[in-house]
Amino acid sequence: MENGDEMNPFELRHQVRSGAFRQPTAGYCGDYAQANLVILPAQHASDFLLFCQRNPRACPLLAVGEPGQWQIDRLGADLDLRSDTPGYNIYRHGELAEQVHNLYEVWRDDLVAFAIGCSFSFEHMLMAAGIPLRHIEQRRNVAMYRTNIANAAAGPFAGQMVVSMRPMKAADAIRAVQITSRFPAVHGAPVHLGDPALIGIADISRPDYGDPVEIMPDEIPVFWACGVTPQEAIRHARLPLVITHQPGYMLVTDILNASLAAF
Amino acid sequence: MENGDEMNPFELRHQVRSGAFRQPTAGYCGDYAQANLVILPAQHASDFLLFCQRNPRACPLLAVGEPGQWQIDRLGADLDLRSDTPGYNIYRHGELAEQVHNLYEVWRDDLVAFAIGCSFSFEHMLMAAGIPLRHIEQRRNVAMYRTNIANAAAGPFAGQMVVSMRPMKAADAIRAVQITSRFPAVHGAPVHLGDPALIGIADISRPDYGDPVEIMPDEIPVFWACGVTPQEAIRHARLPLVITHQPGYMLVTDILNASLAAF
Numbered sequence: 001m002e003n004g005d006e007m008n009p010f011e012l013r014h015q016v017r018s019g020a021f022r023q024p025t026a027g028y029c030g031d032y033a034q035a036n037l038v039i040l041p042a043q044h045a046s047d048f049l050l051f052c053q054r055n056p057r058a059c060p061l062l063a064v065g066e067p068g069q070w071q072i073d074r075l076g077a078d079l080d081l082r083s084d085t086p087g088y089n090i091y092r093h094g095e096l097a098e099q100v101h102n103l104y105e106v107w108r109d110d111l112v113a114f115a116i117g118c119s120f121s122f123e124h125m126l127m128a129a130g131i132p133l134r135h136i137e138q139r140r141n142v143a144m145y146r147t148n149i150a151n152a153a154a155g156p157f158a159g160q161m162v163v164s165m166r167p168m169k170a171a172d173a174i175r176a177v178q179i180t181s182r183f184p185a186v187h188g189a190p191v192h193l194g195d196p197a198l199i200g201i202a203d204i205s206r207p208d209y210g211d212p213v214e215i216m217p218d219e220i221p222v223f224w225a226c227g228v229t230p231q232e233a234i235r236h237a238r239l240p241l242v243i244t245h246q247p248g249y250m251l252v253t254d255i256l257n258a259s260l261a262a263f
Numbered sequence: 264m265e266n267g268d269e270m271n272p273f274e275l276r277h278q279v280r281s282g283a284f285r286q287p288t289a290g291y292c293g294d295y296a297q298a299n300l301v302i303l304p305a306q307h308a309s310d311f312l313l314f315c316q317r318n319p320r321a322c323p324l325l326a327v328g329e330p331g332q333w334q335i336d337r338l339g340a341d342l343d344l345r346s347d348t349p350g351y352n353i354y355r356h357g358e359l360a361e362q363v364h365n366l367y368e369v370w371r372d373d374l375v376a377f378a379i380g381c382s383f384s385f386e387h388m389l390m391a392a393g394i395p396l397r398h399i400e401q402r403r404n405v406a407m408y409r410t411n412i413a414n415a416a417a418g419p420f421a422g423q424m425v426v427s428m429r430p431m432k433a434a435d436a437i438r439a440v441q442i443t444s445r446f447p448a449v450h451g452a453p454v455h456l457g458d459p460a461l462i463g464i465a466d467i468s469r470p471d472y473g474d475p476v477e478i479m480p481d482e483i484p485v486f487w488a489c490g491v492t493p494q495e496a497i498r499h500a501r502l503p504l505v506i507t508h509q510p511g512y513m514l515v516t517d518i519l520n521a522s523l524a525a526f
Binding site (some may be wrong): 115170171173174177178181189190191194195198218220242263 | 401433436439440441444452453454455456457458461481483526
């Protein structure tokens with residue numbers, strides 16, 4: 001398999017499609033946005049679209065397809081949503097039923113795909129600005145936590161916001177607010193910083209998802225709304241069928257991160 | 264004296280000039296920038312200009328005059344720097360020698376005036392965004408602290424940064440970073456938030472200038488570079504003559520705060 005920096009998103013997707021690339025996408029095609037994927041039947045699509053509209057920090061939408069549409073121009077040339085993500089989770093009635101590498105057999109004409117912005121985009125921007133990210137330095141998954149911040153409900157979709165946490169020095173935290181504020185399409189500004197208990201996190205050393213990461217005495221924990229939020233809401237909705245990407249195995253799009261800057 | 268909201272800056276300055284207005288300017292002409300004033304002999308002006316350039320967060324320059332110039336178009340129509348500030352401090356060899364209401368007797372052809380942005384501008388923006396500011400609610404002066412953050416020296420001007428502190432909830436602190444980042448001409452983004460000890464503040468309940476303010480358990484202290492920084496640097500330089508405004512008795516300019524937005 002080729003080096004990530006040498007592949008463009010088109011090439012990476014074709015390697016995924018052929019089965020040559022079956023690993024997490026972090027670190028590949030860093031200039032381009034990677035997307036969380038949610039695919040569900042059209043009868044629930046308008047409720048989920050409303051859920052995303054009402055919870056834009058956790059569920060910033062990069063694109064939404066038409067029923068049955070597995071190619072969305074906005075996301076990439078020659079893209080196939082059925083095959084271009086290195087791993088898919090299939091949930092039935094809220095339970096993980098299968099993990100597959102393509103959706104050719106499960107695809108239906110009533111399925112609607114949602115591509116949701118991913119923190120990989122702003123992490124790339126933070127590192128480009130010289131802000132160290134410990135979980136990346138230590139090659140771990142980012143630490144994620146359930147909070148007591150209620151999502152705005154829409155149909156069967158509700159639940160609490162999930163956040164990712166990155167420890168940083170205060171001056172870097174201020175710079176990180178500035179940088180990520182420019183990118184509302186990939187979660188935007190932090191939702192909290194400082195005392196974890198104020199958003200319902202009892203023990204910062206025990207994340208609900210991902211890996212724990214040390215917070216140094218001169219650092220402050222900074223929390224962003226996380227793309228796991230919609231997955232939690234979807235599972236709790238217990239729909240007969242929902243398909244997502246496997247966490248970390250993202251859809252790599254043709255959208256330049258820099259093009260997502262709101263200002 | 265007329266109500267502050269009814270006066271425009273031109274009218275306020277004329278009331279100041281006539282002696283009808285001799286009080287702090289906070290709360291007057293809220294849509295317009297108020298300025299810290301530093302006036303010193305031309306022989307030290309280039310060093311002080313360099314000091315401001317090297318310490319832009321503490322010393323954001325709105326305007327600099329030519330030697331002897333007491334009218335600066337950029338600051339306001341029909342403005343007279345010798346009379347339009349409600350109170351002036353005259354320092355001789357670093358000591359406060361006199362407090363006067365105008366500079367007619369002390370003005371010289373070699374004096375250079377520096378107008379430095381003031382946090383009143385961004386406080387107006389924060390309150391307009393619904394962020395409560397406790398020192399204003401309690402009608403106190405903002406709490407200010409000497410830090411261990413060294414200024415970049417220029418000629419005789421050096422010393423440490425002075426910061427102002429405003430306690431706020433984390434979500435408001437994040438919003439405040441966004442709002443104040445747009446206004447580098449009035450100190451811009453915070454320089455620190457969270458643990459005061461990390462910037463050399465031993466006791467947050469005892470400010471070095473201004474009034475103490477309570478920090479609630481669900482709040483975080485947020486620190487901005489403060490316009491008192493250049494005054495400290497100037498006093499420590501012990502020049503034969505320096506003139507400043509009296510703290511709180513600012514020069515009210517014709518510059519709309521909104522026009523200072525960098526983006």
